[in-house]
Amino acid sequence: MFVTVLDVIIGGLISGGIYALIAVGLSLQYGVGRVLNVSHGEFIMIGAFATWSLYTVFGISPLISLVICGPIFFILGFVINRAIFEYLRSKSESIDAFAASSLLASFGLLFIIQNVALIIWKADLRGYSYLDSSVSILGAVFTANRLIALLFAVVISLSFYIFLTRTRLGKAIRAAAEDPVTAQVMGVNIHRVLAICFGLGALMAGLAGVLISMMYEMRPTMGLEYTIIAIIVVVLGGLGSITGSLVGGFILGFIGTIVTYIDPGLSLIAYYVIFILMLLVKPTGIFGK
Amino acid sequence: MRILEGERVAKYFGGLAAVYNVDFDINQGEIVGLIGPNGAGKTTLFNLISGALPTTAGEIRYKNRKITSLKPNKICKRGIARTFQLLKLFGKMTVFENVLLGSLFGKSEDINESDAKRDSLELLEFVGLSEVRATPAKELTLANQKRLEVARGLATKPELFLLDELMAGLNPTEVAQAMELVIMIRDRGITIFMIEHVMKAIMSVCDRIMVLDHGVKIAEGTPEEITTNKKVIEVYLGE
Amino acid sequence: MDSARVIYKRPFSLGMLFLFLILLATMPLYVQPYFIILLNTVFMYIIITLSWAIFSGPTRYISLASAAFFGVGAYVSAVIGQVLSLPLFIATGGLVSFILALFIGLLTLRLKGIYFIIFTFGVSELIRHFILWWEAKFAGTVGRWVVAVDHTTVYYVMLIIFILALLTAYHIRRSKFGLALRSIGEHEEAAAHIGISVTILKTITFAISAFFMGATGAIMATRWTYIDPGIAFNPLFSFMPVLMAIFGGIGQLYGPILGATILTLLEEVLITEFPYYYMLLFGIILIAVILFLPNGLVGLIEKLGKRGNKG
Numbered sequence: 001m002f003v004t005v006l007d008v009i010i011g012g013l014i015s016g017g018i019y020a021l022i023a024v025g026l027s028l029q030y031g032v033g034r035v036l037n038v039s040h041g042e043f044i045m046i047g048a049f050a051t052w053s054l055y056t057v058f059g060i061s062p063l064i065s066l067v068i069c070g071p072i073f074f075i076l077g078f079v080i081n082r083a084i085f086e087y088l089r090s091k092s093e094s095i096d097a098f099a100a101s102s103l104l105a106s107f108g109l110l111f112i113i114q115n116v117a118l119i120i121w122k123a124d125l126r127g128y129s130y131l132d133s134s135v136s137i138l139g140a141v142f143t144a145n146r147l148i149a150l151l152f153a154v155v156i157s158l159s160f161y162i163f164l165t166r167t168r169l170g171k172a173i174r175a176a177a178e179d180p181v182t183a184q185v186m187g188v189n190i191h192r193v194l195a196i197c198f199g200l201g202a203l204m205a206g207l208a209g210v211l212i213s214m215m216y217e218m219r220p221t222m223g224l225e226y227t228i229i230a231i232i233v234v235v236l237g238g239l240g241s242i243t244g245s246l247v248g249g250f251i252l253g254f255i256g257t258i259v260t261y262i263d264p265g266l267s268l269i270a271y272y273v274i275f276i277l278m279l280l281v282k283p284t285g286i287f288g289k
Numbered sequence: 290m291r292i293l294e295g296e297r298v299a300k301y302f303g304g305l306a307a308v309y310n311v312d313f314d315i316n317q318g319e320i321v322g323l324i325g326p327n328g329a330g331k332t333t334l335f336n337l338i339s340g341a342l343p344t345t346a347g348e349i350r351y352k353n354r355k356i357t358s359l360k361p362n363k364i365c366k367r368g369i370a371r372t373f374q375l376l377k378l379f380g381k382m383t384v385f386e387n388v389l390l391g392s393l394f395g396k397s398e399d400i401n402e403s404d405a406k407r408d409s410l411e412l413l414e415f416v417g418l419s420e421v422r423a424t425p426a427k428e429l430t431l432a433n434q435k436r437l438e439v440a441r442g443l444a445t446k447p448e449l450f451l452l453d454e455l456m457a458g459l460n461p462t463e464v465a466q467a468m469e470l471v472i473m474i475r476d477r478g479i480t481i482f483m484i485e486h487v488m489k490a491i492m493s494v495c496d497r498i499m500v501l502d503h504g505v506k507i508a509e510g511t512p513e514e515i516t517t518n519k520k521v522i523e524v525y526l527g528e
Numbered sequence: 529m530d531s532a533r534v535i536y537k538r539p540f541s542l543g544m545l546f547l548f549l550i551l552l553a554t555m556p557l558y559v560q561p562y563f564i565i566l567l568n569t570v571f572m573y574i575i576i577t578l579s580w581a582i583f584s585g586p587t588r589y590i591s592l593a594s595a596a597f598f599g600v601g602a603y604v605s606a607v608i609g610q611v612l613s614l615p616l617f618i619a620t621g622g623l624v625s626f627i628l629a630l631f632i633g634l635l636t637l638r639l640k641g642i643y644f645i646i647f648t649f650g651v652s653e654l655i656r657h658f659i660l661w662w663e664a665k666f667a668g669t670v671g672r673w674v675v676a677v678d679h680t681t682v683y684y685v686m687l688i689i690f691i692l693a694l695l696t697a698y699h700i701r702r703s704k705f706g707l708a709l710r711s712i713g714e715h716e717e718a719a720a721h722i723g724i725s726v727t728i729l730k731t732i733t734f735a736i737s738a739f740f741m742g743a744t745g746a747i748m749a750t751r752w753t754y755i756d757p758g759i760a761f762n763p764l765f766s767f768m769p770v771l772m773a774i775f776g777g778i779g780q781l782y783g784p785i786l787g788a789t790i791l792t793l794l795e796e797v798l799i800t801e802f803p804y805y806y807m808l809l810f811g812i813i814l815i816a817v818i819l820f821l822p823n824g825l826v827g828l829i830e831k832l833g834k835r836g837n838k839g
Contacts, residue, residue, distance in 0.1 A: 105818045111811030265661045272654035361720040377718035394723040
């Protein structure tokens with residue numbers, strides 16, 4: 001019994017940590033830029049595959065890949081924002097028009113990125129084993145890679161939380177996400193913050209992808225499911241609340257683990273039910289206004 | 290006869306009272322003004338009357354029938370029209386189409402199409418927009434856009450018209466024209482309740498004036514009574 | 529409803545349209561079966577896109593629930609296709625989708641903008657996963673077999689649904705309700721304040737658009753003869769109509785039809801010629817259109833028309 005509880009707790013933390021990371025990434029792009037980036041999951045997928053390639057071809061440890069992928073993904077996000085979304089923003093006549101066109105543009109990105117991945121890595125399931133020795137914690141058994149991934153997910157989440165709450169840039173980002181107009185009035189350089197957020201969003205996706213690759217197998221079509229989970233968490237935490245996404249990720253991760261215990265086929269259904277109930281009862285989320 | 294009454298009307302947003310314990314009554318044929326500093330709750334009160342927001346407490350009656358919990362479209366059909374402080378025109382549609390919609394849906398939905406068109410053209414003539422009837426609403430000047438919102442409201446055949454800062458942003462000539470329009474509307478038999486900041490206009494046009502401050506009614510009376518009211522002067526008339 | 533000045537740009541005259549319909553109606557007589565099969569797919573997307581545009585076009589509420597309505601129709605087909613005659617189960621498919629849309633519409637009363645978009649997507653996916661789970665748990669199956677119908681019959685049914693959808697779209701657009709729907713898209717609050725029953729109008733229009741999607745789903749299922757939740761409720765049926773409508777342009781009625789036709793044929797060509805690159809090309813085209821043709825093909829055509837008049 002105790003072992004089961006421990007299983008669920010640690011399992012919940014693992015899922016939660018990953019969900020928190022991917023949700024924060026999406027939240028950064030939506031909260032400040034108002035871009036619902038449906039290609040977010042594709043960045044996660046690329047992160048996972050890049051790690052796979054680096055490991056199987058060059059023998060580079062995934063933990064090193066975290067450091068490699070981070071900056072690269074940041075730049076990628078930065079460039080894509082500049083090339084596509086900023087242009088669209090300048091051309092859109094209204095917020096709603098921009099929401100629609102940016103949504104569609106990100107669909108285009110989804111198609112492109114997924115196809116590129118299919119070309120490079122083909123459609124087969126891939127995986128690698130890294131640190132897969134078993135570790136026993138008070139009777140519950142886990143593979144080392146999951147625990148390491150959990151450690152890194154929690155560390156990254158915490159560092160990011162500190163960044164958001166303690167640094168000037170972090171506070172500027174939170175302000176911009178909550179109320180861009182007021183933030184601008186208070187002196188926040190919205191354009192700079194926006195560009196950074198997009199980069200950070202992609203960075204989070206990439207890092208999440210690295211961690212996911214350590215624990216699970218991957219295929220080029222895996223992205224969309226993660227995007228959807230990210231959207232659900234962001235709504236749960238509150239569209240526009242970055243810290244809400246962090247917390248929401250862990251909440252959903254725990255719920256998912258518990259539901260999986262009861263009936264694995266029900267976990268996605270549970271997520272969608274929570275999603276829909278949230279939208280009907282409190283669309284602004286747990287932490288939204 | 291009392292066309293509109295409000296009894297202890299209140300609206301809370303979270304813990305903040307935007308409107309608190311406000312009583313009011315408007316008689317048929319009057320032009321009643323509603324003034325107060327920014328944030329006094331004037332537009333909120335209009336939103337409560339028109340059904341745009343639900344009341345937290347209190348009752349509002351139109352022609353002796355309760356309208357407090359009704360939706361805006363029902364209230365419109367009962368006979369209350371309004372304009373908005375931040376114009377809400379159907380920008381991409383033509384001036385004519387904006388007014389036509391009011392004619393088609395504002396009173397009874399059985400109205401004959403050609404009657405509706407005729408009524409709309411007449412109203413455009415009345416407010417002075419016949420020339421631009423085929424222009425998209427968003428291309429009009431501010432003054433004309435305000436005229437259009439008025440025409441659209443009139444198309445719904447109201448007996449009570451709520452005007453929210455009709456004169457905001459208009460130059461002195463346009464303000465004079467707007468004042469004239471308000472009187473012409475009253476002469477058609479429509480009661481008017483208007484929020485305004487342009488003091489000269491409201492003092493000369495209104496029969497009575499209500500003053501709100503921080504959501505509470507602090508004074509009510511004729512324009513002369515209001516201009517000499519100590520409380521009002523304290524709170525407000527530093528224009 | 530014409531405004532005081534009649535400007536109705538119609539690139540196609542009524543006569544041309546009629547001839548075109550006759551052409552379509554007689555096609556099976558002289559055209560290769562492969563082409564009929566292709567046309568069935570094109571019709572499917574045309575109807576879904578056109579239906580989508582009936583509601584989402586004027587109101588600007590972007591619905592991603594199309595897959596739900598389409599899929600429900602397909603499943604109705606699978607479940608009662610053996611028992612009822614073709615016209616009946618097609619109509620039932622449409623009807624069930626209609627009712628589902630009424631229900632969803634009433635639920636989403638207060639949701640606007642992005643919330644409405646993701647909600648409709650969430651509902652669609654919830655239905656897909658739920659049926660997947662239910663079928664596995666209680667029916668012990670993944671998919672279902674559907675009564676088979678020959679290609680020519682499918683073609684004619686699609687043609688009829690298309691004509692009905694087109695007539696409905698046309699009449700709504702020209703009626704006072706079409707005008708009201710557009711006003712909802714511009715300023716919903718103002719529309720309510722001039723007496724428009726916003727909730728009822730939105731919900732019924734949403735349901736009407738769902739009806740045609742459901743009917744289409746019902747007939748397409750008979751073409752596939754086997755459906756499972758992944759096939760029937762494929763999210764692509766939610767995304768593609770949006771792409772196609774915006775690509776074609778929502779300003780005019782022919783926009784979604786044009787957009788759906790071109791993109792479906794394009795997809796067909798790309799899949800056959802470049803099976804490994806077609807998604808990539810599709811994505812590039814999509815982004816190019818979003819960036820450079822914000823009003824879709826309709827916008828482009830109208831711009832060219834204006835330039836032609838000036839020259």
